[in-house]
Amino acid sequence: MRHAAVKGRRTHTRNSHGPRPDIQGLRALAVGIVVIYHLRPEALPGGFVGVDVFFVVSGFLIIGSLAREAAKKASISVLDFYARRIRRLFPASAVVLAAVLAGTVLLLAPSRWQNISSDVLFSLLQVQNWHQALSAATYAGATQEVSPLQHFWSLAVEEQFYLVIPFFFLGLIAAARAAGQKAGRFIVPALSVTALASFIYSIYLSGHEHTMAYFATTTRIWELAVGGLAALLPTMLKGSARLSALSGWLGVSAIIVPAFLFSTDMAFPGSIAAIPVLGTAILLRTGTESTAVPWSASRVLGIRPMTFVGDVSYSLYLWHWPVIVFAVALLGRTPRIREALILAVVSLALAAASYHLVEQRFRHHSGPADWRAYRQVYAMALCVAMVVSVAAWAPWQVIEFKRAQLSTELSDHDYPGAQAWSARPAPVPAGLPIRPDPSVAMQDVPATSAGACGVYDPALVPDTDCWFGSTGQQGAPVVVVVGDSHAGQFVDPLIAVSRKIPLRIHAMVRNGCPFTLTPPRSAATVYTNCSAQNAVTAEKIAAAKPDLVLVAGMREAGYRKALGWSWGPDAPLLDGYVQSLSRLRAAGLRVSVVADLPYPQGNPVECVQKHADGGACATPASEALSDGEDALVSAAGRIDGVDVVNLSKLFCRDGVCPAVIGNVLVYRDNHMTNTFAKSLGPELAVALGLG
Template sequence: MRHASAMKRGIRTATHPARPDIQGLRALAVGLVVIYHLRPEALAGGFIGVDVFFVISGFLIIGSLARETTKQGSVSILAFYARRIRRLFPASAAVLAAVLLGTVLLLPQSRWQGISADVIFSLLQVQNWHQALSAVSYAGATEAVSPLQHFWSLAVEEQFYLVIPLFFLVLAAVARRSGRASGALIVPAMAVTALASFAYSIHLSNSEHTMAYFATGTRIWELAAGGLAALLPAMGRTSAVRAAVLGWAGMAAVVVPVFFLTTAMPFPGSVAAIPVLGTAAILRTGAAASSVAWSVSRVLGIRPMTFIGDVSYSLYLWHWPVIVFAVALLGRAPGILEAALLAALSLVLAAASYYGVEQRFRHPAPRATARHAAPGRSAWAGHRRVYVAAFCSALLVAVASWTPWQVVEVKRAQLSTALSDRDYPGAQAWSERPAAVPAGMPVRPDPAVAMQDLPATAAGSCGVYDPAKVPDSDCWFGSADQPGTPEIVVVGDSHAGQFVDPLIAVSEKIPLRIRAMVRNGCPFALTPPRSADTVYTNCSAQNAVTAAKIIEQKPDLVLVAGMREAGYRKALGWRWTPESPLVDGYVQTLSLLRDAGLRVAVLADTPFPGGNPVECLQEHGHADKCGTPAAEALAGGEDSLVVAAGRVPGVETTDLSRHFCRDGVCPAVIGNVLVYRDNHMTNTFAKSLAPDLAVALRLS
């Protein structure tokens, strides 16, 4: 009973309503995030502002639920969720609606469906998982940044809010059954939860860094740390001066890391404990140190800081869409003056959102509150209006997101319609016997859906081939399996996968079986790429197994292709060292295949377009301004794969670049067909290469 009594005393001490330093801490957190997003080179570790927010949320929410559990012996789930809805949903719904409107007015149609989908992910509070699964894929690396990407942290908190009251209900039930005070199990249970989540965070951060950053389980310990800061016994015996010193130590733990932490580190693993514990220390010592003039709590409690803290939630919501739309309009990152103007605009929008939306819905009218609290009314009746209003608002936003989606969906249906070779010759317009190009035809695929004009390898696991997981019977295309039918293996990265569909087109005229063994973002080499401090050995290790499987299969032809090393630097930030160059890795794999007596052909990489041809076409309406100078498209040094082919006797080399560039320019549209969807060909243009590819490979 003494422990339960201490628990009650500690919780009561933490309930002082006047904690302006917490608002100031929120201001610090949002300031770090905004500066990081505007000028990441100035504050490389500013992303830890999100971690500060998590700790603050845990401190307030867990502390509040613990007090309710201790006092009432239970938790009102309906009341808790209603408070969270009133606090968080109105402002987020307003931002989602504004982003939809801005998307339709300011962004090209090629982005409409992606952002419409992000609206739904954000409404359902699963944006963090969408970001995690997108970011860990190579496809996600080439997509434009979403103006709703920052909703991932809100999703983590909402998922936490969904389960934490249930957590307290279970603890209260266990306490009742064991005859203990209702709050007796809270601290040990929270500590165990924090330790388990922290251990999981360290493990996943070291093995799957990007997934760990967005996952909910790797962030629970940060919220729990805030909760423990609220639940531990009050600092009654700690002098105000000592508390002030501890507060400044906590501030140092928050501020100093922003100058040396980077996203390349395994975050939020053990390194995240520095700002998390620092934030917890500031929260723990704030009340005890408030009488000291030079304490952190007094500095954080000054009016400018508390004002920004008041609007911090809305500021977080608004600043990222403002930045993304500005970058889209400017076509580049903002300069220093532009960044300052964007920060000011975000603050103005945040203030308007706070006073016009947040406060209006967070604090219902006294008359309505009294009516809801009338005796005899059920818990549901008291909060029904909140839930109904939230559901209707969410439904309205979801329906609004369907409109731009459907506009693009109508155009997407065109992708399944076969194009006339006479009207849309594509690459055949520049073949040895050029096809005529009719004037006045609309470009196909429509730029609005070009990003969805994907090769056959985009389906299933055929674009992320893993020799240990993909059965040998999968990823076969072309003619039926008949004895004597020639077999071609296509191996390499996503640039190799582009040539599967042209070969499928060839197989419609001559018997041919095609096996795709391509892995996006993985050149068919035995030397691993690097990115900052990370070495991607998984790719090169799998290539050795893939080569052995190809040798075992004994195909009639092995077709190898891959993106230039300069393309990897531009698209993914990958590089190879002088001690382990990409050329040597290619030589090793090509030699393995040739030593086994296989016929091997290498395709030179396609030219790399400058900018985004899809968005350029949508902006200008015609292709004249959207071409790339050939010197730029083919810049960045020699093609490592072609160089390696020249070092391995018997390897054939084919270069189709004459189908892409002429008179010093690589156009965005050739033969009425859009050439690129990003740095990859549209599948429509790729298939138009089929006749010349067949000749080059001596297939016909």
């Protein structure tokens, strides 16, 4: 979300030389919807449409302003445009970035420092939207793990738009000059084509790559372009104040109703995004004509409480999300209604302070529009950027130092891990620090995390890739590991085994893709890609004739918690597992299924950081082991010759499943730390009959 430059509460448009307080009220409506959505997503599940409102408003004001400049001067001052953008937007965002860094170090667990430090840099460089798109983040309510800077994605979209739009106008001006036309002759046609192309692409990508579509700049350009067209196209309702007033309320409805009815499961921002976008455009176009009608939407939006919130809406958007995320981290849960109201008031107070002490101080420049003035603006921005970057680098380096410890081999005597609970228990020395250090536990990942070995695609990954263990010994037995990321956890224990017993391990692991032939589904999408690839993978394994196939996967309840996925009654997960395992057995292969691990409660990493010995971080076995049916184990029971390996005795004892066993941190999230996984090697080898 971003706001175009205004002076105080005065916002001007093409068809009005007077103030437009209704636009400030529209900003208040938009930011209010977003704040409520972030505080209580169940109350306003489509509140994210407030961001779309801001995109349209920005396009309306920025494109309208540049079009007037082009018509008046037959040119665009790029330096002046960028200087205004920097003064308007950068100071407040820089203060928030600095505050988030300080809050992260003071209030959050060290395990989160590095990720948030990188988010600061992504936000500073205005590429947070692409970072979110490529990291498969979702735009949903705050949790204890979500970044306090996730909301900077929408700011990045607009910054990228601001970077390009003046050159877009300069190109159109040059084309008009070459054709002997007025400077603005091609602006509306070019905007229309751009909007249509972006809209079509948005529909396509929303149906195929939902997360990418949500955050991508290319799927949002049409919203900004629609705002620009609303500023430039002639009104159709001029002289009809009542009809304009009715149209304005239609526009308000097109924003508010989706806020209640839409959800992040929908293919957004596809075609359905046109509802709030066009509603906003209608409000912007009819606002001037309807002001004479006392009951018009523009009059209601223009009342002082609305314009006040509109004035501070940019700062309110910047501050509210970090406030919520830090509160959730401290509370350990989502805020209750009274707490949510307090957070809203705190956010508004911070926004008001930021507006008066930061935004307004830097916003207006009374000096001459010369290169010296521009240099001052750019020098200020560069200095602040450097300070924030250095501040972000410090916590990054602290964690990087600890991460280097992950490559150090631990003594089996000091850190027995799972061997502390094996058939012949190893002693556990007291007084040693837990390993891996919880602050870097999320980076203690299996070998399959490198390259394409964790996103195995049988059509793209060569058969010669993703081999581990005794790869140089051609006669060594071959073990294929297949399944999702929970299967990938067993590659490193097998690598550890291969140091004593010759073993070649072929990883055919695809994160988020259990080895089933029935597709998972979310509320709006059926993911057939996974099951289709599994069918090909099963044929490849059958043709390769390995000595053993190890299959593992997260339970359906885990997928429901982690990704919101489930399997329908027409294509249950169990049936898909039966089909895939049957294909392997039909080829005469030896198949072993490893039962899914106990599912930890809460965030074990952050809990251990708060409680050094990890004693308060155990999950009751009744909860960790009763997370619904393990469909893979059930499927194995239906097929002759499929063995089942259950390692839960190495995770749970006396009714509890600790977060630390044998001085080793067991979990990094719902996965094992790789350090603990490797300690499973001897027991896994015995269970699989490898010697």
